[in-house]
Amino acid sequence: xxxxxxxxxxxxxxxxxxxxxxxxxxxxxxxxxxxxxxxxxxxxxxxxxxxxxxxxxxxxxxxxxxxxxxxxxxxxxxxxxx
Numbered sequence: 914x915x916x917x918x919x920x921x922x923x924x925x926x927x928x929x930x931x932x933x934x935x936x937x938x939x940x941x942x943x944x945x946x947x948x949x950x951x952x953x954x955x956x957x958x959x960x961x962x963x964x965x966x967x968x969x970x971x972x973x974x975x976x977x978x979x980x981x982x983x984x985x986x987x988x989x990x991x992x993x994x995x
Contacts, residue, residue, distance in 0.1 A: 932959035934966040935993040936973065944987055957993070966992065 939955040940946055947954075960966040974990050 937991040
């Protein structure tokens with residue numbers, strides 16, 4: 914992945930081959946947002962260690978503190994490895 918402003922990064926970017934542990938984020942099969950996004954939409958986040966991945970997963974999947982009462986994230990998180 915290329916960065917438009919590398920000088921703004923807080924940590925130097927790691928080579929894609931060094932990042933073995935990932936999280937795939939996707940929508941549930943019958944989610945209404947499927948009509949707005951591509952049918953097979955998914956986003957993958959890569960990390961160097963399983964610990965970094967697990968910490969990021971815990972943060973991603975928790976309830977956002979500013980969400981309205983009753984709002985729940987409607988995403989599917991999947992641990993993956995290369």
